[in-house]
Amino acid sequence: MSTIDENENTKQKRNRPCENCRAHRRKCIVLQGMQCERCRKMSSCCLFKFTARPLMAKRAIPLSKKNRVWNEIWELEQEAEDLQEQLRALHITAKVNKRPRKQLLPTNNYNTVEQKVAQTENTACECIDASKCTHLNPKNSYSDQWQLTLSKTTNGIQFQTNINNFSDMLVFIREAAPYLSISPQHTLSFITKRSKGMIVTNCLLKIESVIRNTFSTTAIENEEPKNSIIVKNQNERYLAKLLFIDIYFSCYGMLNPILIHYYYYNYLRSNPDSLLSTSIAAFVGYSQCRHAPKTFGSYTREELSESFRKEAQELMRDALFDNLDGPTLETTFSIALLSFVSVLTTNMQEARLYSSTSWRMVIQLKDTYRHILHLPLSEAIEKVGPLGIIKAETWRRMFYIIRYVETYLYMMLDNLNDFSDILFPIEIGHPTPLPYEMADTAIYEAVKVYCDYVRLISISKVYDNGKHTSVISYRLQAGSLKVIPSNAVEMIENQLFEFWNSLPPSHRVSDQPMSYIQTDHIHQCVNTRVLYLNVVYYVNWLNLQTRIMDPPKYCDLSDASLGCIDGKRALIIVSMSSDAIVKILHVLHLRLPCALDLHLLILAIDALALLRSSPNRDIRDRADQGLKQAIKVLHDRASHARSPLSSPSLAENNCNSRSCSPEAMQEANEISWSVSSCSSVSGPQSPGNTEDYTETIPVNYEGDKIHSIGYLGWMKKQLGSISNDTL
Structure with missing residues (x-):
């Protein structure tokens, strides 16, 4: 045992020589301690040079390879499900052959x-x-x-x-x-059809292809050059900016209540020269909102809007390069608003840059606010206070809208179909009304509808149990799929059905999730935000079913069934959804033209134009009727021949009898917009009651006449050409 121990002690402990032995090419032996025998005999310093092993970076797996593996796994899971159903059916057959010999009676x-x-x-x-x-x-x-x-x-x-x-x-x-x-027994033929893919008959509708080709190549040429007049009257700029802030919180701020009214209304009016206030003023000026005046003092609305846009761009550059503490909520939302303005001015390259910047900034703010959203309300108030809760909820509402816009600009301008960098799972929940918003009934109802709207645009936008239904649905909308599995279509439809069933009855305009709706049911809905929510719901159905429907001209619906997922069923659903979209948009045009989305109207018109060639008389008649109604809205939109009784009220659900009466509307329409007429709007207002400041803002029924150029003007041109072709 002693000999073995001596041999173990005399073993070389290190396989690298010291510096002296290395220099003289001598054998370096260490018997005891950290000094070799040669250095110990020569009484020299024994130094061992330690060199760390270089860290070899793992080779990154390409994202395309990951997606390919995930798609293979998803296809294998689908094949396994189909095999289980076939085995279950075979088990029934075997059970029949082995029938019982005895029976109790x-x-x-x-x-x-x-x-x-x-x-x-x-x-x-x-x-x-x-x-x-x-x-x-x-x-x-x-x-x-x-x-x-x-x-x-x-x-x-x-x-x-x-x-x-x-x-x-x-x-x-x-x-x-x-x-x-427990589960319905399907035949083997049904299982075989379910496992097969459905051919995508319409990768893109005609107008979708025109829009994407136009926007992806270059900006739309404006008919007139932009006005370069500099607005030097700072008093008029100040009053106009306050007016536009009031209009935003009463119009678009009620459709998409991203900014918490309780805090941001007073904050913006107290800081009219901030980046967020200026961006909001530019957005309202360039939008199609009819509540903004055509002229303000000695300047037109277009001159003020362009002045606010340039000022916001300068403030944005200062905020990006001077702020070393990272992005803020105000800067992030301001850049997002500037991207909307760039879309309205058809500067798509600038819009893409602003959208991508705001998306990166809102992701960077995730670690700042996400943990607050998971805390109970009482605990969150103790830790971060009411302002922290307000900003965390604002960030959550902002996140979904910015991601939605980034996804579609990514799809439309970049022509890419890999959405894994955008549609990653994030545990932040859906928006909820804050206690500060429950005091005002109108704001509370607007926030509840907005929460449902966020849930709707988030359908099929995140991963679900590892299945890439989200990627398939977006790739289908991008027009990059030639075949889609029918069970994937069924899964997306089930998500839409579940969303409709989760809606409260007051947020529905029909008794069934998919059917032909009656116009009187739409008129019974007094909340225009609910109408817009239902338009987006039916647009989701339209975008899905138009891709897989059979060509209407050669489709015989005599043996069509809503219980089988095929092209005939898809054609019927396209007829239902396009009919509903046109009817709801017609009512929105009468009540609140600011909420009328021309892009959604043009999609419905394009789908109805295809359905006119259907041999089915009912489908064809409904398509003709819907086209006439849609083009009537189009002509009214172009001519603005509106009566005061049918014009929108800014307060809508909050206005009293004085502000909503025909006399008040006529009086508001005849107001001469001067600096003195806006002095009543510039005073401080209470954030808790929207009636106080919305009464003083008149409705301008010709507000979007100034936008004969840009995105809205180009869209109206396309709608006009389509109406001439279809009629």
């Missing part, structure tokens, strides 16, 4: 007797549905003794039978068991 003395079941001549039974198989369930005279009545009551479903004791109940359950099934 009820008797008068409640005893069981054996009755032999005669063999049938057909020994090779191929029945699939056990409830309809005559071999498994031969008809006998005792089956007629059972009596069962089902009735629906307020307390649930009520059973009435002639069963008097427990033994008869057991026999009855045994006989009725083959007819009861």
Whole structure:
């Protein structure tokens, strides 16, 4: 043992020589301690040079390879599900072939007797549905003794039978068991069709292709050069900016209540020269809002809007390069608003840059606010205070809108179909109303509708149990798919059905999730924000079904069924959804033209133009009627021939009888917009009541006449050409 220990002690402890031995090319042996024998004998310093092993970076797996592996896994899972269904169907067939030889039957003395079941001549039974198989369930005279009545009551479903004791109940359950099934029994042909893919017949609609080709190549040429007049009157600029802030919180701020009114309204009015205030003023000026005046003092609305846009761009540069503490909520939303302004001015390259910048900034703010959203309200108030809660909720509402815009600009301008960098899962929940917003009924209702709107635009936008339905749905909208599995279509439809079922009855305009809706049901809905929510809901159906519907000109709907996912069913749903979109947009045009989205109207018109060639008379008549109604809205939009009674009220749901009366509207329409007329608007207002400041803002029915150029003007041109072609 001692010899072995000595050998172990004399073993070389280090395989690298010291610096002296290395220089003289001598053998370096270390027996004890950290000094080699040669250096110890020569009484020299023994130094060992330590060199760290270089860290080899792992080779990154390409994103395309990851997506390809995920798609293969997803396809294997679908094949496994189809195999399970086929095995289940084969098990039913095997059960039929191995039918029972004995059967318990009820008797008068409640005893069981054996009755032999005669063999049938057909020994090779191929029945699939056990409830309809005559071999498994031969008809006998005792089956007629059972009596069962089902009735629906307020307390649930009520059973009435002639069963008097427990033994008869057991026999009855045994006989009725083959007819009861938790999941519907499908035939093998249905399973085979379900596993196959559906051919994408329309990768893009005609107008979608025109818009994407135009926006992806270059900016739309304006008919007139932009006005370069410099607004030097600072008093008019100050009053106009305050007016535009009021208009934003009363119009677009109620449609998309991203900024918490309780805090940001007073904040912006107190800081009219801030980046956020200037960006809001530029956005309202360039938008199609009819509440903004055509002229303000000695300047036109277009001159003020361009002046605010240039000022916001200068403030944005200062905020980006001077602020070393990172992005803020105000800067992030300001850049997002500037991207909207760039879209309205058809500067798509600038819009893409601003959108990408705001998206990166809102992602960077995730670690600042996400943990606050997971805290209970009482605990969050103690840790971050009311202002921290307001900013965290503002960031959450902002995140979904910025991601939505970034996704579609990424799809439309970059022509890419890999959305994994944008549609990653994030645990932040959906927006919720804050206690500060519950004091005002109108704001509270607007926030609730906005919460439903965020849930709707988030459908199929995140990963679901590892299945890439989100990627497939977006790739389908991008026009990059040639074939889509029918079970993927079914999954997306189920998400839309679940969303509709989760809506409160006050947020619906129909009694069923997909059907032809009546116009009187739409008029009964007094909340215009609910109408816009339902428009987006039906647009989701339209975008999905137009891709897979059969060509209407050659589609025979005589054998169409809503229970089978195919091109005929898709054509019927396209007819339902486009009809609903046009009807709701017509009502929105009458009540609140600011909420009328021309892009959605043009999609519905394009779909209806395809349906006009359908041989089905009902589909064709509805398409003709919908086109006439849509083009009427289009002509009214172009001519602005509106009466005061049908014009929108800015306060909408909050206005009193004075502000909503025809006399008040006529008086507001005749106001001469000067500096003195706006002095009543510039005073401080209470954030809790929207009636105080919305009464003083008149409605200008010709507000969007100035936008004969840019995106809105180009869109109206396209709509005009389509209306001339379709009529």
